[in-house]
Amino acid sequence: MKAVVYSKYGSPEVLQLKELKKPSPKTNEILVKVMATSVTSGDVRLRASDFPALVWLPARLIFGLFSPKKQILGHEWSGIIEQIGTKVTKFNVGDEVFGTTSMLKTGAYAEYMCIPEYWNQGVVIKKPKNLSHKESAVVPIGSMTALFLLQKAEIARDQKVLIYGASGSVGSYAVQLANHYGASVTGVCSTRNVALVEHLGAETVIDYKNEDYTNSSEQYDIVFDTVGKTSKSNAKKVLKSDGRFVTTKMLTKESTELLLKIRQLVDSGQLKPLIDKEYSLDTIVEAHRYVDSGRKRGNVSVVVHH
Structure with a gap:
């Protein structure tokens, strides 16, 4: 599968498109065919290791002191479940889902990824019915x-x-x-x-x-x-x-309850994602350059599968 990886901190050019082995889900995981992801301010900050001075060292200790621990970025996504682990009970193959990759070892800049059914820092639920994958992918964070x-x-x-x-x-x-x-x-x-x-x-x-x-x-x-x-x-x-x-400098927390409320508002037409520009995995460097420019309006979507 194709994935965008980075092995050192720096400018958008540190992001490289590579061929990696397609992952297999553990017993508590779902294998997601990633349809779309995004470029968030968190992705840009992690790529550049652009942390405020007061938290620079603690952040580096969490995310990698000399090089990034999480080499595939992509904090939010939307996709289709292709395989489920034997202990997964909430989802079925074919379900369209969306969510985050917060504090996981991998991110959504990949054609496929494995996500736990439950974990403390992030969330995954079925996607909004009336949004496309590229729209759903920019909603969670x-x-x-x-x-x-x-x-x-x-x-x-x-x-x-x-x-x-x-x-x-x-x-x-x-x-x-x-x-x-x-x-x-x-x-x-x-x-x-x-x-x-x-x-x-x-x-x-x-x-x-x-x-x-x-x-x-x-x-x-x-x-x-x-x-x-x-x-x-x-x-x-x-x-x-x-x-x-x-x-947004305050600590925030993701939860299934929050994302369910968001999905309800999206499905009822009271909340709509604003997409400024759309990119692909092939043009991810350009996408990061654009977000770095500070001119982004709303969200930047990255379409992985059409």
């Missing part, structure tokens, strides 16, 4: 991160929520989810993304190139930094006294 942090902030109806970085993957889901909860949403983004963020459902949009959100006269119940580029001290300038600040 961004949407679960957005939902987890909005729940942490105790989002409620009629609140005022400011979403910083509203046109990115987490941001585009956060705008839609905040709308689902009945909040009034203000999005912060660049000039070229104003119309997009309005289309996602933001009532007000602040163009950060022309206006500093901290100068706003509005007071918000929640400020959600979806790109890790603002701070609690800045957010406090526009937060109500009992307001909450959440950021």
Whole structure:
């Protein structure tokens, strides 16, 4: 099978397309034919070992001090089950599934991979009925991160929520989810993304190139930094006294419960993935270059099988 591997940290060029042996599932695993995956900020960070100074050493100890332990990236995916282990009870051959590869030894930049039926750090469930594989593949990470942090902030109806970085993957889901909860949403983004963020459902949009959100006269119940580029001290300038600040720099947790809620919202048409560009395993280097550029809107999909 084809897979994209990397044996050292660095620029997108460290990613190499190779022929590897097709894996076989253990008793508790499913063999997935990967139909699509994505390029997330987590993939880019792991490839470059671009960790903040405070966590650089702990992160390197977890993910590989001198070279990456997990040589196949791809944190989220959608695919079809081709084989199941003898102890698997939740799934059948032919099931269309989607999920994550968090803290597993392998990722989804491959034509096939083995995933445990259950493990503590990640999740796999049947994919949304009304999405294609390339759409389903970009849903798990961004949407679960957005939902987890909005729940942490105790989002409620009629609140005022400011979403910083509203046109990115987490941001585009956060705008839609905040709308689902009945909040009034203000999005912060660049000039070229104003119309997009309005289309996602933001009532007000602040163009950060022309206006500093901290100068706003509005007071918000929640400020959600979806790109890790603002701070609690800045957010406090526009937060109500009992307001909450959440950021993607916080620890988040994946769960089957979160992804089931996401799937329900997708199936009911209340949540839609935003795909900016589509690539293949052959053009994965180009895909990483594009995400590195910082110009990504929503998500970048990688189609593995047509």
